Amino acid sequence: MPRPVHRRTLALAATALAALIVPAAPGSAATGRILWTPSTATGPSSFAAVQCKDGNFGVVTDPAKGKVWRALQAAGEERCETLGPDLTNGDTFYVGWSSKVSIQDTESRYVFQLKCSPSTGTANHPVEIDIADGRIRLQNWDLDHNAHPLWSTPTADNQWHSYALKIHLGRTDGTIDFWFDGTKQTFTTGTSTYTGTTWDGTRNYFKWGSYHPSPAPATNTFTSPVIATTLPLATTLPLATTTS
Numbered sequence: 032m033p034r035p036v037h038r039r040t041l042a043l044a045a046t047a048l049a050a051l052i053v054p055a056a057p058g059s060a061a062t063g064r065i066l067w068t069p070s071t072a073t074g075p076s077s078f079a080a081v082q083c084k085d086g087n088f089g090v091v092t093d094p095a096k097g098k099v100w101r102a103l104q105a106a107g108e109e110r111c112e113t114l115g116p117d118l119t120n121g122d123t124f125y126v127g128w129s130s131k132v133s134i135q136d137t138e139s140r141y142v143f144q145l146k147c148s149p150s151t152g153t154a155n156h157p158v159e160i161d162i163a164d165g166r167i168r169l170q171n172w173d174l175d176h177n178a179h180p181l182w183s184t185p186t187a188d189n190q191w192h193s194y195a196l197k198i199h200l201g202r203t204d205g206t207i208d209f210w211f212d213g214t215k216q217t218f219t220t221g222t223s224t225y226t227g228t229t230w231d232g233t234r235n236y237f238k239w240g241s242y243h244p245s246p247a248p249a250t251n252t253f254t255s256p257v258i259a260t261t262l263p264l265a266t267t268l269p270l271a272t273t274t275s
Contacts, residue, residue, distance in 0.1 A: 063261035066124060067116050071098040071255060075113070079236065083111035088240070093252060095191060096129065102240035102251045104140070112144075112240030115256065120200050120230045126237065127195035127210075127266035130253035132162050133188045138245040139163030145198070147232035154231040158198065158207060162186065169209060171227045174202070181218040181225055182209060195266045198229055205229025210266070 069077035071090045081088050087103040088111055104111040134140055145158035154172045161168050168183040186192065197208040207225045209216045218225050239256060241249045259265040 063259055063264050065257060065259045065264055067258040069100075069113075069115075069255050071100065078113040079116050080114040081112075082114070083240070084108055087111050088113065091252065096254055099252055099254050100239075102253075104241035104245070104249045104251075106135075106246060106248045107244075109244045110240065110242040111251075112238045112242055114146075115237035115239075115258065118145075118200060118230075118235045118237075120202070120235070123197070123199040124258055124260060125195060125197050125262050125265035126256060126258045127193070127262075128239070128254050128256040129191055129193040130239075130251055131189050131191045132186075132241070132249065132251050134162060134247075134249040136245055136247035136249075137164065138247075139243055140245070140249050140251075141238075141242040142240070142251050143194070144238040144242070145229065146236055146238050147230075148234040148236075149232055154228050157205070157228045157231060158196070160194065167192065167211075171207065171225060171229075173228050174231060179227065181207070181220070182211075182216050184211065193266060195262060197262065200230040200235065202228060202230050210262075 074090060075081050075088060083102060084105055087105060089101060090098055091101045093099045102111040102113065130142060132140070132142055139161050140163070141159050141161045143160040144156040146156050147153040154174055155176055157172050159170055159172070161170070165185055165187065166183050167186045169181045171179045171181055173179065193212050195210040199206040204226065205228055207229065208223060215223055217223050237256070239251070239253055241251045257265045
């Protein structure tokens with residue numbers, strides 16, 4: 032693994048997660064809690080870690096979204112990624128964010144990972160979203176590190192899209208539900224809930240940014256991710272209730 036530019040201890044990450052648990056706003060349509068979200072006002076230190084070349088990750092102002100995060104994976108670099116807090120096997124939660132990606136070659140990039148440690152001998156990244164050849168793809172990886180493509184759709188450089196996942200963490204009984212641009216999606220299995228591996232190894236956490244060694248740069252610009260106990264709290268976008 033590349034050496035992270037910013038790294039906290041696991042205990043500090045757990046403490047930060049607990050400190051960010053807040054109740055839903057009074058009068059909100061959602062009842063639940065926001066479990067974690069990084070602050071653009073605080074900056075990169077509000078993530079558990081940043082794995083990126085110095086100066087290539089930080090806060091920028093987007094005309095459509097305001098203050099957002101920009102991860103610039105420079106040409107020849109393996110990654111520019113941020114880490115969320117450590118997760119707990121058996122938990123169920125929602126996670127939501129929006130992003131736009133620009134890729135300057137034909138190579139694929141992972142733009143989101145549910146990551147396992149250690150990387151070897153595990154599913155490595157049981158849930159990942161990647162972009163290649165003008166398509167966004169959601170995949171599940173099993174305990175033998177075999178990929179199961181669940182969903183894909185066309186995209187283009189610098190198009191904003193919203194993502195929301197409901198995840199139950201489990202080594203063989205994990206589940207995934209997925210909303211894209213406000214609509215719940217149906218997987219290649221024909222169902223809207225997938226059961227499989229969503230946890231492996233000794234430590235699991237989320238990563239956002241751009242990953243895969245590639246000859247040209249790629250940029251992932253994204254809003255602050257939100258981990259919450261309810262779907263409305265995980266995303267501010269209207270969400271359709273029908274599958275597509």
